[in-house]
Amino acid sequence: MDIALELEHLSKSYKVGWRKTERTAVVDVSLTVPAGTVFGLLGPNGAGKTTTIKMAVGFLHPDSGSVHIFGQETLDPKVRARIGFLPESPYFYPHLTAGKALDFYARLFGIERAVRRERVKRLLEMVGLSDAVKLPLNKFSKGMLQRFGIAQALVNDPELLIVDEPASGLDPIGQVEMRKLLNSLNEEGKSILLSSHYLSEVENICHEVAVLNKGKVIARGKIEDLLDTGGAYSVMASGLPKSWRPVEPPARQERLNGTVRLTVEKKYVGSLIANVQSSGGLIEDVRKVTKTLEELFVDLVGGDASGG
Amino acid sequence: MAVKAIAGNVIREAIRQKIIYVTVLFALLLFAIEPILPSFKVGLKIQLFQDIALGVAYIAIAILAIALSVNQVPGEIEKRTIYNVLSKPVRRGDFLVGKYLGILAVLTACAALMGIAIFGFSFAYFGRLSYGVFQGMLTATFEAALISAFALLISTFASPTVNVFTCLLFYFVGHVKNDALVAALQGDGAIRLVRIVLKYFLPSLENFNVNEAVARGLVVKPLFLLELLLYAIAFSATFLVVASVTLRRKEI
Structure with missing residues (x-):
């Protein structure tokens, strides 16, 4: 080029x-x-x-x-x-x-x-x-x-x-x-x-x-x-009971108005989906986790920025 | 084409500057009232009128040369208009030449206007067609061109205020400089440096002053005018080349 x-x-x-x-x-x-x-x-x-x-x-x-x-x-x-x-x-x-x-x-x-x-x-x-x-x-x-x-x-x-x-x-x-x-x-x-x-x-x-x-x-x-965070994926699922816990340990689990967001490494995505579905849950969304440019910028520059 | 465009822009900018109108109108007013001043009623004639009028015109055109030139480069840098010009395929030398030619066009127009006025008043008050006046204005324009090139050179590294004072000094020393003055500067060190600068690098501006001859009705020989033209071109070109090198090294 x-x-x-x-x-x-x-x-x-x-x-x-x-x-x-x-x-x-x-x-x-x-x-x-x-x-x-x-x-x-x-x-x-x-x-x-x-x-x-x-x-x-x-x-x-x-x-x-x-x-x-x-x-x-x-x-x-x-x-x-x-x-x-x-x-x-x-x-x-x-x-x-x-x-x-x-x-x-x-x-x-x-x-x-x-x-x-x-x-x-x-x-x-x-x-x-x-x-x-x-x-x-x-x-x-x-x-x-x-x-x-x-x-x-x-x-x-x-x-x-x-x-x-x-x-x-x-x-x-x-x-x-x-x-x-x-x-x-x-x-x-x-x-x-x-x-x-x-x-x-x-x-x-x-x-x-x-x-x-x-x-x-x-x-x-x-x-x-x-912006790539290194292979983490986010799985959004609904219809799961409050007591539900995934078999494979996800990195992070958040609950929002009846929806569960699970952040896992790529290798656990398949088993996690199967786990959710077998528990009667519905997979709403699966996507690769990336940072926003704003997050990246703050991470890189953070409090180190100086004017002038 | 870039040089022409820049010169055209200088002309457009210049005609908006009040100093041109004030200076030229002041000169024209002086030409108009000069013959009706009391001193003229006691027998002083056209020679005195033309000597004074040409003197005023010489100074006026020199003032305009300084006023139009000192801020050309610093003004562009300060207002940041230079970025949109020098990012184009315009060499810094071409930028200066364009500026110089634009200033020259304005000075020539002002000199022509003042020459016509002196010629007209000479005829109106004294009934004489004094074509020599235009020769006087021509040499005034040569001198102004040289001053303008010097001012552009200084403007590549100094502020307009410093430039004005430097140009006034250049004008004054250039007029009082003569062989006797140079010869009188004997000594080493700084005095020797001043002598060398005076002798080789500072033009004798008094060469351009043909007022007295013109006022007396004498004809300035074309060969002498040609010599003056070449003298002005040589110094102006040298100043512009140095200015171009200085501007090329300048960070903007």
Whole structure:
């Protein structure tokens, strides 16, 4: 599979204050975004997500490590022609209208006038801003600016989209729309690197995630693998007497309004079902037990998260 | 196309800045009232009018060059608009050249407007068609272009406030600099460094001042204008190349 973005052993520190105290922002971050996938960067505030993204786009120079986009150096203009970038809380030239601003960004790619005209119209329609084409950007709400930001990131029809907190400041409906938009872009074949601390956004869109905390990758992998609890199953049964106990010892047993939830290892599932049925009970549901992303995040970061 | 787009955007931004209108209108007002001031009623003529008017225009265009240039890079970084530009296939050098060309276009337009005004008032008050005024405004534009390139260079690493003071110092020293001053700086260490900077790295801005000749009705030779143009291009290009290298190394 082709690699859209590859970060290898990136480290970055800043010197802050009068005494030039060194503050480590990112330590030995490596990750790979396969082409056509959505990769999520998760982490609390100050975890190093934006620093990592800024190094990926070439705004910050890593102290060590390398960045390759489609196998090439990130500062190469030919590479930049293949990416779209939405910064966190994007800012634009305020007096430009949406139409003119988008046309300006398209001109930076050398796109011909006729193509620009068609693309500006199509993109503004796609992000639901076609009515605001003649409205100056300083009259836009936060949500409209965020949607405009996506439009400008797509103006070159990029193969790789790098988006930093795309749902930041959006209302719940806006967040759902943004999620749908990113999903549809991925379905079109675009690779996406998404930085977010909205867990539902990441869980619903991303194929793989890396969790950052204090500048380090503390977990990485496919979401289903990360959420896997190691082979435990949950069996829901009803119609069992209160005194009923399973023959095989389940790990956990909970009673809820006449329903019993039994959590057992995979090897006990068959015998447990037979046990329930022989006792006159009805099997309501059997499923593999997984964590939620929220549980995983709290487990990984927990009280260790630090702002900044 | 990126350079052109960035230059166009600078022009759009510039025409919203009040300082341009205030400076140009102030200059135009001075041109208009200058001949009716009491001092002009005692026999001072067109030469004095043009000398003063061109002097005002020189200063006005230099002020505009500084005002338009000092905040181009820091402003983009502070407002974070630079992210949406430099994430596109735009080299940092192209970004600066685009900014520079946009500023140059605005300065040229302002210089042309002031030149037309001085020409018009010269004809209205004194009945003379003084085409030399445009030569004066041309050299003022060359000087402003050079100042603008210097301001853009400083803007890649200094705040606008520091940049304004640096540019004013550059303007002042550039005008008082002459061979005698450089020769007078004898000594080692810091003095030697100042002498080298003055001699080789600081342009003599006074070269661009042709006001007196123009006011006297003398014709500035095209070859001299060409020399001034090349002088301005050489220094501006050097400043922009250094600015480009500085901006490339800058983290944003």
